[in-house]
Amino acid sequence: MAKTMDVLLKGAGTFDGTDVAAYKAQGGYQALERVLGMSDQAVLDELLKAELRGRGGAAYPAGRKWSQMYKIPITPKYIVCNADEGEPGTFKDRELLRDMPLKVIEGMTIAGRVLHSARGFIYIRGEYRAIQRVFQKAIDNAVKAGYLGKNICGVEGFDYTITIISGAGAYVCGENSALLNSIEGRAGRPRIKPPHLAEVGLYKKPTLVNNVESYADLTVIYTQGADAFLELGVPGSGGTKLVCLSGNVKNRGVYEVGLGKVTLRELIFDPAFGGGIPDGKELSFYHLGGQSGPIGFPEQLDTVYDHDSLWDAGLSVGSGAVVVADGDVCIVDYCRKVMEFFVHESCGKCTPCRIGTMRVLELLTDLCEGRGRPGDTDRLERAITQISALSACGLGQSANKAIRSCLAHRREDFLAHEQGKCPAGSCAMKGGEGA
Amino acid sequence: MSEKMIHLTIDGVAVEVPPETTVLAAAEQVGITIPTLCYLKGLAPDGSCRFCVVEILGGRKAGLFTACSEHCAEGMEVFTRSEKVVEARKFVLELLLSNHDNNCFSCPQNGACKLQDYCLEYGVMENVFAGRRQDAPVDDTNPYFDYDPKKCIMCRRCQRTCEQITGKNIISLTNRGFATKMGIPYDHLWRSSNCGSCGNCVEVCPVGALASKSNKKNYRAWEVTPTATTCPLCENACAVELLVKGGKVVELRAAGVPGADSLPCGRGHYTYWKTLDAGRVTAPMVKDPSTGVLKETTWEEALAAVAEHLKNNAAVLTSRSTTDEEIACTEQIAGAAGVRHGVFGGYGELLRAAHGADALLIYDADAASGCRSGQNCSYCQIYCDTVDVSALNETNFVAVATPALTELTAVADVVLPMPAFSEKDGTFRGKSLHAALSAPAEDGLAALLKRL
Ligand SMILES: Cc1cc2nc3c(=O)[nH]c(=O)nc-3n(C[C@H](O)[C@H](O)[C@H](O)COP(=O)(O)O)c2cc1C
Ligand code: SF4
Ligand code: SF4
Ligand code: SF4
Ligand code: FES
Numbered sequence: 001m002a003k004t005m006d007v008l009l010k011g012a013g014t015f016d017g018t019d020v021a022a023y024k025a026q027g028g029y030q031a032l033e034r035v036l037g038m039s040d041q042a043v044l045d046e047l048l049k050a051e052l053r054g055r056g057g058a059a060y061p062a063g064r065k066w067s068q069m070y071k072i073p074i075t076p077k078y079i080v081c082n083a084d085e086g087e088p089g090t091f092k093d094r095e096l097l098r099d100m101p102l103k104v105i106e107g108m109t110i111a112g113r114v115l116h117s118a119r120g121f122i123y124i125r126g127e128y129r130a131i132q133r134v135f136q137k138a139i140d141n142a143v144k145a146g147y148l149g150k151n152i153c154g155v156e157g158f159d160y161t162i163t164i165i166s167g168a169g170a171y172v173c174g175e176n177s178a179l180l181n182s183i184e185g186r187a188g189r190p191r192i193k194p195p196h197l198a199e200v201g202l203y204k205k206p207t208l209v210n211n212v213e214s215y216a217d218l219t220v221i222y223t224q225g226a227d228a229f230l231e232l233g234v235p236g237s238g239g240t241k242l243v244c245l246s247g248n249v250k251n252r253g254v255y256e257v258g259l260g261k262v263t264l265r266e267l268i269f270d271p272a273f274g275g276g277i278p279d280g281k282e283l284s285f286y287h288l289g290g291q292s293g294p295i296g297f298p299e300q301l302d303t304v305y306d307h308d309s310l311w312d313a314g315l316s317v318g319s320g321a322v323v324v325a326d327g328d329v330c331i332v333d334y335c336r337k338v339m340e341f342f343v344h345e346s347c348g349k350c351t352p353c354r355i356g357t358m359r360v361l362e363l364l365t366d367l368c369e370g371r372g373r374p375g376d377t378d379r380l381e382r383a384i385t386q387i388s389a390l391s392a393c394g395l396g397q398s399a400n401k402a403i404r405s406c407l408a409h410r411r412e413d414f415l416a417h418e419q420g421k422c423p424a425g426s427c428a429m430k431g432g433e434g435a
Numbered sequence: 436m437s438e439k440m441i442h443l444t445i446d447g448v449a450v451e452v453p454p455e456t457t458v459l460a461a462a463e464q465v466g467i468t469i470p471t472l473c474y475l476k477g478l479a480p481d482g483s484c485r486f487c488v489v490e491i492l493g494g495r496k497a498g499l500f501t502a503c504s505e506h507c508a509e510g511m512e513v514f515t516r517s518e519k520v521v522e523a524r525k526f527v528l529e530l531l532l533s534n535h536d537n538n539c540f541s542c543p544q545n546g547a548c549k550l551q552d553y554c555l556e557y558g559v560m561e562n563v564f565a566g567r568r569q570d571a572p573v574d575d576t577n578p579y580f581d582y583d584p585k586k587c588i589m590c591r592r593c594q595r596t597c598e599q600i601t602g603k604n605i606i607s608l609t610n611r612g613f614a615t616k617m618g619i620p621y622d623h624l625w626r627s628s629n630c631g632s633c634g635n636c637v638e639v640c641p642v643g644a645l646a647s648k649s650n651k652k653n654y655r656a657w658e659v660t661p662t663a664t665t666c667p668l669c670e671n672a673c674a675v676e677l678l679v680k681g682g683k684v685v686e687l688r689a690a691g692v693p694g695a696d697s698l699p700c701g702r703g704h705y706t707y708w709k710t711l712d713a714g715r716v717t718a719p720m721v722k723d724p725s726t727g728v729l730k731e732t733t734w735e736e737a738l739a740a741v742a743e744h745l746k747n748n749a750a751v752l753t754s755r756s757t758t759d760e761e762i763a764c765t766e767q768i769a770g771a772a773g774v775r776h777g778v779f780g781g782y783g784e785l786l787r788a789a790h791g792a793d794a795l796l797i798y799d800a801d802a803a804s805g806c807r808s809g810q811n812c813s814y815c816q817i818y819c820d821t822v823d824v825s826a827l828n829e830t831n832f833v834a835v836a837t838p839a840l841t842e843l844t845a846v847a848d849v850v851l852p853m854p855a856f857s858e859k860d861g862t863f864r865g866k867s868l869h870a871a872l873s874a875p876a877e878d879g880l881a882a883l884l885k886r887l
Contacts, residue, residue, distance in 0.1 A: 172611075194505075
């Protein structure tokens with residue numbers, strides 16, 4: 001029943017994605033041409049109606065973000081594409097950037113047109129060096145074909161350029177204000193808001209930041225219309241979503257699904273998707289949306305994969321990552337590894353994240369190495385609750401999510417570790433090795 | 436008032452503010468104090484310590500928000516001391532304390548430390564997290580203050596002050612996460628930076644991470660008595676406080692927040708208020724004609740010698756860095772003697788003003804600090820007067836009114852004692868000076884004026 005969709009990635013890999021003629025043969029640039037015939041307001045209304053939620057992780061409604069930005073009377077405005085793709089287990093923007101660069105360029109150009117910006121930036125993670133070259137070639141080709149540069153599509157005064165900025169490996173630079181600081185050549189630490197980026201963004205000017213996949217989705221919305229886009233998904237979650245399956249699952253890779261059209265069980269076990277757990281092992285848990293997302297357990301497998309249904313189950317789409325773990329993994333030890341990530345990636349600016357994540361890591365390490373004390377589970381819960389409530393940016397605010405899910409569903413595992421026992425028998429305490 | 440006003444309540448008190456007012460400012464308006472660590476009046480909020488959190492209900496969002504950065508919104512209900520708020524603030528203090536060298540006894544800031552005060556207020560009395568701590572040696576290479584990274588809470592008040600107030604941008608955060616460090620970038624020592632030793636970073640440090648050497652060695656907060664006065668060193672006329680312990684000034688600090696209220700320079704902060712132990716002039720002196728060495732004498736002999744020479748082509752020259760009253764006194768002396776009067780800044784100006792005079796009465800008002808010519812310690816970048824004044828030996832007669840012996844008194848025939856900056860009452864640029872100490876001798880210029 002469950003099936004993969006072929007909308008966003010339609011034709012991906014079957015043609016040269018940097019070639020404008022080939023892209024147009026696949027239906028490319030129809031969206032931009034349609035937008036050129038519409039009023040700004042009609043374009044904004046269509047986006048609102050499509051119920052596109054940001055694909056970078058926070059799932060903020062794109063239509064709302066654009067409408068707020070449109071109202072700000074300050075010029076110039078900047079359009080930024082977040083291609084930092086730093087969330088572990090996330091590798092779907094890579095597909096678009098590599099195979100469909102012109103689609104991303106077209107989406108960004110639509111944003112430039114509607115929000116009256118002549119300047120786009122795309123911040124591509126440093127590890128995607130080869131893809132940066134591909135993307136630059138696509139930009140150059142679009143310029144040659146008159147789809148970037150001056151008087152685009154022959155429209156007087158429609159000027160727009162895109163510049164690639166390379167990231168340098170910091171996860172926190174995916175946070176939109178840290179990303180803008182990084183483009184400006186400052187230390188990649190998040191800014192305090194207010195002021196919001198829609199008013200005071202890049203070089204203190206109004207700035208739109210959206211994810212790669214969000215920009216690509218625009219081409220679907222303006223080619224097929226908002227109604228068709230909404231129908232690909234469900235109310236509240238329009239469109240398709242690129243899901244990245246990895247970990248202990250048979251068929252790892254990127255899958256396109258209609259939001260609200262598949263369950264987590266289908267995603268992990270259906271032969272059209274993950275195909276189940278290899279080597280005849282049992283599913284232990286799955287981590288959604290990268291390290292900053294929640295963890296799901298077998299008892300939640302029937303949850304439908306869309307923003308609202310997952311949210312109601314205490315889960316979330318996030319970046320679209322689904323990392324599957326089989327029976328041998330100790331949940332406490334896994335939480336420790338997640339916390340190691342946040343300790344390593346914290347920018348160090350604010351107290352709860354800079355010191356708090358370290359304290360949580362120390363607590364989890366004690367639990368995993370047989371130094372747990374009665375009450376540690378409560379201490380852990382208090383610390384992660386405060387850290388998420390107090391941190392200045394999304395990094396610290398979501399560092400708690402994985403642990404929170406585990407405490408809600410597998411609290412007994414933590415309590416066992418307080419007593420020096422590991423139910424999975426796999427953490428450092430039992431295995432005698434590791435941290 | 437064309438702006439639309441915003442209405443909210445803070446701890447049940449109704450408040451009306453213009454748009455873009457922070458919750459912190461709105462609370463202040465109705466007399467509610469919200470505790471802060473990284474916030475600094477006059478600078479954009481940093482939002483890094485997270486200690487100023489308040490609970491917000493109503494309006495568009497709900498939860499904990501930092502009062503220093505959050506803007507008021509219509510219909511907000513703010514609670515500054517709810518259980519949730521107190522729990523969160525306690526957690527922040529526990530974290531800071533867990534990464535802080537809690538050796539309060541040996542800390543210069545003991546008794547004047549924001550972290551200590553708040554821990555007491557919120558009942559955080561011990562370190563609840565045993566774990567890793569930041570560790571790096573004290574940098575004591577600045578001549579006037581030390582930096583102890585083990586005490587730093589990363590509030591960036593020093594960095595933002597140095598960047599946005601003094602415009603120097605010497606210190607900054609480096610590394611990231613738990614390894615984040617405040618200091619001179621690339622692990623350099625203070626000595627090798629371009630720091631001008633203005634001391635304003637030291638002023639704003641809420642804990643003992645940046646502390647003056649004098650603070651460390653000479654006093655603790657509860658031992659000193661402050662006297663509010665005005666620094667007469669330059670046109671800025673900084674509002675300052677002199678801290679006195681045991682009959683000696685031990686520190687000068689800005690009155691209020693650096694930048695917002697006053698911004699003393701390095702010379703003001705660290706040298707100008709000093710009164711030398713050795714070399715202080717406590718009685719009139721004359722040069723022994725046979726040995727050429729200054730020796731103490733009677734007021735009568737000294738004043739008579741000066742009065743005798745102040746005529747015809749003589750001049751009375753006074754340092755600009757003193758009270759209006761003292762300058763007026765020198766003008767009256769010049770008037771009574773019928774000679775010309777002049778004002779000078781450094782010794783270079785003094786030499787130009789002295790040119791052609793047969794006899795001189797010089798008031799060297801800022802000589803007491805001992806931070807003068809020749810001491811050019813090369814890296815503090817504090818103003819150093821290195822002009823050689825030995826040319827004044829050519830003048831027939833030189834009288835110097837001064838609080839201290841300097842290279843200028845080396846060319847003097849007569850020396851009259853004067854009070855130092857910390858010993859003066861008076862007016863400067865419309866602001867008041869108040870003596871923190873009494874002068875060790877009578878005022879030489881006042882005595883001279885009476886004699887004339
Ligand atoms: C620590 C952190 C890392 C992030 N990393 C990314 C990223 O790699 N890519 C991305 O698109 N969004 C990332 N985000 C989310 C962005 O801040 C921002 O919400 C997003 O780019 C907005 O685009 P969207 O609305 O289209 O999703 C990150 C957020 C945080 C707090
Ligand atoms: S939450 Fe973490 S990453 Fe975000 S500003 Fe604070 S220290 Fe930096
Ligand atoms: S003393 Fe002045 S110049 Fe030096 S670091 Fe501090 S604020 Fe900057
Ligand atoms: S040295 Fe002082 S002012 Fe500077 S960051 Fe550390 S605690 Fe704050
Ligand atoms: S005083 Fe508001 S965050 Fe520090």
